[in-house]
Amino acid sequence: xxxxxxxxxxxxxxxxxxxxxxxxxxxxxxxxxxxxxxxxxxxxxxxxxxxxxxxxxxxxxxxxxxxxxxxxxxxxxxxxxxxxxxxxxxxxxxxxxxxxxxxxxxxxxxxxxxxxxxxxxxxxxxxxxxxxxxxxxxxxxxxxxxxxxxxxxxxxxxxxxxxxxxxxxxxxxxxxxxxxxxxxxxxxxxxxxxxxxxxxxxxxxxxxxxxxxxxxxxxxxxxxxxxxxxxxxxxxxxxxxxxxxxxxxxxxxxxxxxxxxxxxxxxxxxxxxxxxxxxxxxxxxxxxxxxxxxxxxxxxxxxxxxxxxxxxxxxxxxxxxxxxxxxxxxxxxxxxx
Amino acid sequence: xxxxxxxxxxxxxxxxxxxxxxxxxxxxxxxxxxxxxxxxxxxxxxxxxxxxxxxxxxxxxxxxxxxxxxxxxxxxxxxxxxxxxxxxxxxxxxxxxxxxxxxxxxxxxxxxxxxxxxxxxxxxxxxxxxxxxxxxxxxxxxxxxxxxxxxxxxxxxxxxxxxxxxxxxxxxxxxxxxxxxxxxxxxxxxxxxxxxxxxxxxxxxxxxxxxxxxxxxxxxxxxxxxxxxxxxxxxxxxxxxxxxxxxxxxxxxxxxxxxxxxxxxxxxxxxxxxxxxxxxxxxxxxxxxxxxxxxxxxxxxxxxxxxxxxxxxxxxxxxxxxxxxxxxxxxxxxxxxxxxxxxxxxxxxxxxxxxxxxxxxxxxxxxxxxxxxxxxxxxxxxxxxxxxxxxxxxxxxxxxxxxxxxxxxxxxxxxxxxxxxxxxxxxxxxxxxxxxxxxxxxxxxxxxxxxxxxxxxxxxxxxxxxxxxxxxxx
Numbered sequence: 001x002x003x004x005x006x007x008x009x010x011x012x013x014x015x016x017x018x019x020x021x022x023x024x025x026x027x028x029x030x031x032x033x034x035x036x037x038x039x040x041x042x043x044x045x046x047x048x049x050x051x052x053x054x055x056x057x058x059x060x061x062x063x064x065x066x067x068x069x070x071x072x073x074x075x076x077x078x079x080x081x082x083x084x085x086x087x088x089x090x091x092x093x094x095x096x097x098x099x100x101x102x103x104x105x106x107x108x109x110x111x112x113x114x115x116x117x118x119x120x121x122x123x124x125x126x127x128x129x130x131x132x133x134x135x136x137x138x139x140x141x142x143x144x145x146x147x148x149x150x151x152x153x154x155x156x157x158x159x160x161x162x163x164x165x166x167x168x169x170x171x172x173x174x175x176x177x178x179x180x181x182x183x184x185x186x187x188x189x190x191x192x193x194x195x196x197x198x199x200x201x202x203x204x205x206x207x208x209x210x211x212x213x214x215x216x217x218x219x220x221x222x223x224x225x226x227x228x229x230x231x232x233x234x235x236x237x238x239x240x241x242x243x244x245x246x247x248x249x250x251x252x253x254x255x256x257x258x259x260x261x262x263x264x265x266x267x268x269x270x271x272x273x274x275x276x277x278x279x280x281x282x283x284x285x286x287x288x289x290x291x292x293x294x295x296x297x298x299x300x301x302x303x304x305x306x307x308x309x310x311x312x313x314x315x316x317x318x319x320x321x322x323x324x325x326x327x328x329x330x331x332x333x334x335x336x337x
Numbered sequence: 338x339x340x341x342x343x344x345x346x347x348x349x350x351x352x353x354x355x356x357x358x359x360x361x362x363x364x365x366x367x368x369x370x371x372x373x374x375x376x377x378x379x380x381x382x383x384x385x386x387x388x389x390x391x392x393x394x395x396x397x398x399x400x401x402x403x404x405x406x407x408x409x410x411x412x413x414x415x416x417x418x419x420x421x422x423x424x425x426x427x428x429x430x431x432x433x434x435x436x437x438x439x440x441x442x443x444x445x446x447x448x449x450x451x452x453x454x455x456x457x458x459x460x461x462x463x464x465x466x467x468x469x470x471x472x473x474x475x476x477x478x479x480x481x482x483x484x485x486x487x488x489x490x491x492x493x494x495x496x497x498x499x500x501x502x503x504x505x506x507x508x509x510x511x512x513x514x515x516x517x518x519x520x521x522x523x524x525x526x527x528x529x530x531x532x533x534x535x536x537x538x539x540x541x542x543x544x545x546x547x548x549x550x551x552x553x554x555x556x557x558x559x560x561x562x563x564x565x566x567x568x569x570x571x572x573x574x575x576x577x578x579x580x581x582x583x584x585x586x587x588x589x590x591x592x593x594x595x596x597x598x599x600x601x602x603x604x605x606x607x608x609x610x611x612x613x614x615x616x617x618x619x620x621x622x623x624x625x626x627x628x629x630x631x632x633x634x635x636x637x638x639x640x641x642x643x644x645x646x647x648x649x650x651x652x653x654x655x656x657x658x659x660x661x662x663x664x665x666x667x668x669x670x671x672x673x674x675x676x677x678x679x680x681x682x683x684x685x686x687x688x689x690x691x692x693x694x695x696x697x698x699x700x701x702x703x704x705x706x707x708x709x710x711x712x713x714x715x716x717x718x719x720x721x722x723x724x725x726x727x728x729x730x731x732x733x734x735x736x737x738x739x740x741x742x743x744x745x746x747x748x749x750x751x752x753x754x755x756x757x758x759x760x761x762x763x764x765x766x767x768x769x770x771x772x773x774x775x776x777x778x779x780x781x782x783x784x785x786x787x788x789x790x791x792x793x794x795x796x797x798x799x800x801x802x803x804x805x806x807x808x809x810x811x
Contacts, residue, residue: 181602181622189529190559207526214523220514249517270522 013233019328038110042118051080061107065089095135112142122150126182129212136216151202151240172196186211202232202240210271230268233277265324280310362457370457373450378416380443385417394543403548407520410508418468459511466504537563538631568599571725583700587751592689598662598700627664629674644698660704707758714761
């Protein structure tokens with residue numbers, strides 16, 4: 001089953017990641033108001049992120065797109081407000097005709113654009129990189145881009161030759177060969193087989209997107225595309241989300257000072273800084289207990305909880321990062337409506 | 338004009354420094370200017386006789402380190418140093434006097450590389466080197482701004498600076514754009530990739546290059562990995578046709594020539610080809626690479642420069658994505674090579690290169706015909722691919738050393754291995770059908786035939802045709 005068709009309430013990591021994005025956008029309002037921006041995102045059929053950016057930031061220029069007409073028809077039904085437009089488009093078409101599509105939808109007067117390219121196909125990284133670069137070529141100061149891609153290891157590798165399964169080393173070598181042949185010009189120069197692991201692949205992909213950004217905004221140009229927050233998470237399949245903004249090089253220092261990054265734990269100063277989100281699903285009772293006890297030590301909390309891992313996630317690891325994102329943790333309850 | 342006419346003045350004809358500092362540097366990209374400095378390192382190894390010529394890795398134990406930051410540039414090597422006399426007479430002069438070529442397999446020939454690189458980067462520099470006698474030369478911003486070509490004083494190098502055989506060039510007061518590039522980790526990584534490509538053969542021969550910011554170098558960043566070159570080849574048990582590379586080897590106009598061309602990956606299927614036409618989905622591994630004395634000057638070119646779209650060779654197109662080739666030109670006297678001063682691209686009018694291009698076109702044409710014939714029968718070709726393995730450059734060179742080679746009629750000093758590439762058996766009896774259909778109809782048939790609406794349109798079309806033929810033959 002593809003990620004897009006799994007109901008959102010079964011994807012707690014994706015929910016946390018989306019809320020982090022919203023929190024980042026909120027923080028960016030310290031630099032510039034976003035309510036006059038256009039928000040462009042695939043959104044899938046529930047249009048959850050469109051709903052949130054409207055609620056939290058007051059953005060009314062909302063554009064949802066999908067290449068599947070059926071999804072668009074469903075989006076049309078789920079529009080969170082009247083000014084939300086839903087169009088049948090591929091990501092490629094969107095980036096190729098970005099300016100025209102915005103103005104065709106009546107958003108040509110937007111002060112800036114926030115674009116989220118939410119990809120799932122693990123075999124199309126090269127095309128995703130090129131679409132990202134093409135989009136950046138068309139963006140101007142203040143525009144914000146978020147890209148989500150599949151970063152799960154070995155999805156592109158046939159796991160066996162004949163009846164014999166490949167060894168770990170063979171798989172890694174094969175994976176490197178595939179990734180090199182597809183993303184060669186973007187791949188960091190020091191990528192080796194040792195990077196072909198679940199923990200390290202996201203950084204390789206992220207830095208490849210950094211190289212694409214560099215191709216769009218050369219070091220000597222007026223503007224740069226600054227990475228703001230990069231996270232990886234897994235609701236079964238590992239995904240990588242990268243968010244950045246076009247900003248004048250001369251303003252970066254002032255911007256960083258205004259954002260007070262040290263007080264926001266998910267900031268990424270460079271393309272290699274990937275944060276790992278670990279979100280086991282918690283019962284309401286567990287969650288309320290943890291929130292109340294957020295100031296106590298991890299050992300104290302674990303001893304009082306009486307168990308050391310939740311859904312395969314060791315509590316030590318989880319609690320260390322939970323302190324950073326408990327604010328974004330979704331409470332998902334089943335309801336009989 | 339007669340000699341008894343009265344001289345009434347003297348028209349200045351010497352070059353202005355501004356010409357060198359501002360204009361000459363415009364004609365070269367920053368990356369290429371830095372590669373020029375690396376070329377000097379390798380030329381240093383050859384000049385000092387340090388290369389172990391017959392070894393597999395002749396440049397083993399030689400290395401260069403390049404430190405890049407917004408505040409300055411440093412290149413440091415152990416490649417033999419600059420001999421005192423060369424420093425005195427040529428190294429800091431603009432251009433090399435006639436008869437003073439570096440000689441023996443080098444790529445330095447114009448005598449402008451180091452100066453142009455320094456001018457390109459900044460306005461202050463120091464060059465320290467220790468070959469037979471250590472020296473330091475400072476190039477100051479005052480000297481750069483002054484329009485006179487005053488000789489630069491050489492100072493003695495104290496014993497604790499620069500080990501024997503070492504050279505260090507430091508450039509400071511970087512120009513603003515250069516400082517921006519050097520301070521940007523993405524630019525630095527792009528430069529590493531450029532070195533990985535242009536120095537692929539030299540690194541494979543043992544030369545080690547480390548590139549990074551002061552912090553990365555202090556943290557022990559590893560050397561640049563060479564981009565490999567490999568072709569598919571398969572062994573035939575029964576002497577039948579197999580996938581094999583084209584090989585040419587010999588001498589053209591006193592330049593030794595080796596050409597290897599073949600396939601390096603599978604052909605694209607119809608669906609991939611459509612994607613490729615829409616966006617460039619794959620990397621640019623296809624195309625021709627050309628090296629002069631091991632220094633790669635053309636990387637994966639797919640244009641007329643390397644014979645694509647010339648004569649009967651088709652223009653490059655996504656369908657030819659699997660075709661790649663490597664040309665190695667070498668000569669003891671670098672003036673015989675078709676090198677340009679920037680060493681990016683090639684002197685396309687040189688006789689050596691024009692003749693080599695005849696051979697390159699022959700191989701390209703044969704390989705494009707091969708892919709054209711097989712594109713209709715991808716499944717059968719896949720079996721051929723499965724029987725093939727990759728062969729790298731040393732192995733390719735070994736093939737040509739051991740095998741019996743055929744004569745090239747036009748060039749008596751060149752021999753070739755021209756493989757008999759396999760031909761699909763049904764080539765003459767089959768033809769290709771392609772047509773456009775309504776998605777809904779394709780989905781309808783996909784469900785009817787395969788019970789899966791996501792079945793690829795090509796497969797649905799084939800099945801529909803197969804059923805129609807069975808029906809008609811009944």
